Amino acid sequence: MRKCYFDHVATNPLHPEVLNAMMPYFNEDFGNPLSVYDLGMRARDAIEKARTEVASLINAKPSTIVFTASGAEANNFALRGIAIAKQSQGKHVIVSKVEHHSILNSARFLEKSGFTVTYLPVDKHGIVDPDVIKNSITKETILISVAHASSEIGSIEPIKEIAVIAKERNIIFHTDAVATTGNIPVDVKELGVDLLSMAAHQFYGPKGAGALYVREGLRIVPLIYGGIQEGGRRAGTENVPAIVGMGKAAELAKNEMGDRMQHCRKLRDRIVESVLKIPNVYLTGHPANNLNKRLPHHASFVVEFIEGEAMLLMLAMKGIYAASGSACSSRALKSSPVLLSLGIPSALAQGSIVFSLGMDNTEEDVDYFINEFPQIINRLREMSPFAKGWGEAGEGEKCYTG
Numbered sequence: 001m002r003k004c005y006f007d008h009v010a011t012n013p014l015h016p017e018v019l020n021a022m023m024p025y026f027n028e029d030f031g032n033p034l035s036v037y038d039l040g041m042r043a044r045d046a047i048e049k050a051r052t053e054v055a056s057l058i059n060a061k062p063s064t065i066v067f068t069a070s071g072a073e074a075n076n077f078a079l080r081g082i083a084i085a086k087q088s089q090g091k092h093v094i095v096s097k098v099e100h101h102s103i104l105n106s107a108r109f110l111e112k113s114g115f116t117v118t119y120l121p122v123d124k125h126g127i128v129d130p131d132v133i134k135n136s137i138t139k140e141t142i143l144i145s146v147a148h149a150s151s152e153i154g155s156i157e158p159i160k161e162i163a164v165i166a167k168e169r170n171i172i173f174h175t176d177a178v179a180t181t182g183n184i185p186v187d188v189k190e191l192g193v194d195l196l197s198m199a200a201h202q203f204y205g206p207k208g209a210g211a212l213y214v215r216e217g218l219r220i221v222p223l224i225y226g227g228i229q230e231g232g233r234r235a236g237t238e239n240v241p242a243i244v245g246m247g248k249a250a251e252l253a254k255n256e257m258g259d260r261m262q263h264c265r266k267l268r269d270r271i272v273e274s275v276l277k278i279p280n281v282y283l284t285g286h287p288a289n290n291l292n293k294r295l296p297h298h299a300s301f302v303v304e305f306i307e308g309e310a311m312l313l314m315l316a317m318k319g320i321y322a323a324s325g326s327a328c329s330s331r332a333l334k335s336s337p338v339l340l341s342l343g344i345p346s347a348l349a350q351g352s353i354v355f356s357l358g359m360d361n362t363e364e365d366v367d368y369f370i371n372e373f374p375q376i377i378n379r380l381r382e383m384s385p386f387a388k389g390w391g392e393a394g395e396g397e398k399c400y401t402g
Contacts, residue, residue: 050247071178071199090140153285154298163192205249209242264297
């Protein structure tokens with residue numbers, strides 16, 4: 001049976017060159033980077049080389065890169081570290097409603113710690129309105145955090161415009177760029193952000209490696225206390241192989257990004273065109289043909305009368321691996337908050353399906369998918385009582401027009 005991996009927003013396979021770069025640091029150059037002898041010095045030099053490569057990917061100085069264990073940790077570090085550092089100046093934080101759980105849950109933690117949080121609404125494509133941010137700012141506002149792009153709906157946010165607003169009011173601005181870094185051009189100087197989160201496994205690096213860009217001169221309080229690692233900003237003996245792998249993955253992503261984007265967009269467009277021919281299926285997020293508004297490797301939909309879990313299971317039986325923002329996929333008994341924020345009715349949001357492509361996908365993969373997916377939808381609808389007209393749906397819950 002053919003295997004088609006269309007879930008690259010979840011994670012990616014390790015690039016062979018990344019694996020080769022990592023191997024010596026497991027059993028040869030295994031030293032602690034703080035050790036003064038040669039084993040430690042080689043490990044320390046490898047970390048600094050990786051720091052330079054990661055910095056180059058986002059057009060930053062190496063000294064502004066703090067390695068973490070994940071993008072989620074980087075997000076926690078940004079929100080909580082800045083909030084604590086700036087709390088004497090104010091205790092108001094602004095985030096969007098379509099953020100990753102690591103942002104939203106950090107915001108809720110801050111609320112329990114005495115901070116006030118404003119959750120920004122989005123339009124039907126999942127885009128934050130900069131004017132809404134302007135109107136949300138108070139004298140107490142110290143931090144704004146808006147994701148560069150959503151891994152669930154693929155929409156790219158107007159980060160540069162938001163950064164201008166934040167800078168004019170002397171407010172720290174963070175963006176979660178886990179979904180974008182290594183996949184589309186990301187330039188911290190062009191974006192104008194103060195902090196930016198990223199994760200290695202999103203661009204063919206290892207899991208367990210992430211980083212937070214912290215603008216030069218910006219004070220941030222550590223999440224983890226201990227030794228002097230990462231300039232005293234993140235204690236703990238460094239995961240040298242993973243950091244080396246992230247550095248190599250960043251180097252490859254920078255060199256290959258144009259080709260990867262072109263390859264994925266071509267395949268993605270074929271998927272969108274074919275899926276939208278199926279009745280009562282709707283694209284979520286920004287229209288796929290706008291390069292500046294949507295990730296080039298991302299396609300997401302909601303399907304009437306069918307749950308996301310059923311689609312995922314039947315696709316997997318055919319060797320096609322995808323994702324869903326619906327309750328089943330998140331293992332929570334509720335619809336995706338991101339989809340609900342777009343104005344999608346709860347019942348329809350349960351039929352979420354997300355396809356994300358990578359450099360390992362082929363035209364033959366898409367051909368196979370185009371043949372199998374409509375058959376899966378037809379079969380599931382034959383079993384669905386709602387597709388047959390049974391039960392009742394509330395007004396406005398029968399379809400989504402976008």
